[in-house]
Amino acid sequence: MTTQIRPPKIPAADPSRRAPRAKRGPKAALRLAFIEVTLPLRRAWFATAPIREAVRPYLAKLVAGVQVVSALGWTMLGAAVVFAALGARLGWREFSYLAAVLFFLVGGAALFAIGRTRLEVGFDVAPKRIVVGDAAAVQFSVKNLSSLPLLPIGLEFPVGEAVAGFTLPALAPGGSFEDVAVVPGPRRGVIQLGPVTTQRGDPFGVVRREVTWTDPIDLFVHPRTVPLEPLGAGLLRDLEGRTTRDISMSDLAFHTLRDYVPGDDRRYIHWRSSAKYSGLADGERFMVRQFLDTRRSHIAVVTDVERASYNSDEEFEVALSVGASIAIRALADEMDLTLVCGEHAAMQPPPHLALDTYSRADYDGWELAAATGRLNHLAPDASVVILITGPNCGFTEFQRARSFLPREVATLALRVNLGSRISLQDSVGLTLVSIGRLADLPRVLAGGQLI
Structure with missing residues (x-):
């Protein structure tokens, strides 16, 4: 015998026992009232979209026509309307005559603007x-x-x-x-x-x-620039770089042979010469290749554009001329170049675009340290960094800017102080040079070595 299980009966909800509706606060009531008022307006706005699109060209022509009349013309039209109303209200013919004259002048002036010029x-x-x-x-x-x-x-x-x-x-x-x-x-x-x-x-x-x-x-x-001598080799080794006088154990510029010493890389042993010298000598004698170091410089120039760093606009212009002169010389030396002048920056620019960067430069809120940090982001492989600023930038600011650069990067700080003599201040990782005019720059960089 099969037993059927019937589900329990759910009692019907008693309307009298329904939970009371939560009372709306003043903000909710205000929001609901705003929606009720603006909803018809929004529906009308979307419904009239095709009409507005069709009328828009005519409105543009109307606005252009309104702009043809100058402020003087609109003043004359307004005065004419006022005089016409006063003449009609008070019955004074003088006001009506003035209104007619003003309307006639504006209409006659409009004739001069009629016609299409091709x-x-x-x-x-x-x-x-x-x-x-x-x-x-x-x-x-x-x-x-x-x-x-x-x-x-x-x-x-x-x-x-x-x-x-x-x-x-x-x-x-x-x-x-x-x-x-x-x-x-x-x-x-x-x-x-x-x-x-x-x-x-x-x-x-x-x-x-x-x-x-x-x-x-x-x-x-x-800006004005001065001719400079070649800036010399940098610190970044590169197979496409120039040969220097520094000795290296691994490069492409072969220099000479020398005796093997413990610690030399055996890959650079010159076996033919070693066999020859070993045959002449009583024992084994190994000869290794010795190379000259080749370097390709990546020079970066940061010009301070903070107004507080300079005493006058003339000092700021000289600082930009210093940066432009170094940039042109670096490009002539076929160096990689990165420029930072506040919000303006250029990477590997041709000469005319490098000078365009200095033409666009102006005072802004970029501090020297912030600009140097931006440089380190744009050119992390820079081998020589030149910081250019005014006399109000102290050595502490230079050190703070220097902290954004790697230790192996050579850093030269040039401070423009009009009328002062050339001075040199050296510190760990930073060389500070003060110049009093643009003509001092070739003397500072004479010899082609930045540090």
């Missing part, structure tokens, strides 16, 4: 890189592509923070105009030239329409 504008700078004190030539060429004559219009192009401009003469259909302007480079830096724009509008500046024709061009003003 031009072909050429804009070039030669050379694009100059030294402090030199100048560059900016050449313009404008051609009228329209079938109608072109009335005289203004042509402007920014030169750094300034704006240069001249009046473009009237051009017949297909006519052209060329002009050359000279841009001096009195200070180191990067001067942005352009873009070239034309302006159409009334003589009083009520309405003004600008059209941009070219892209901007950067003019690099490099």
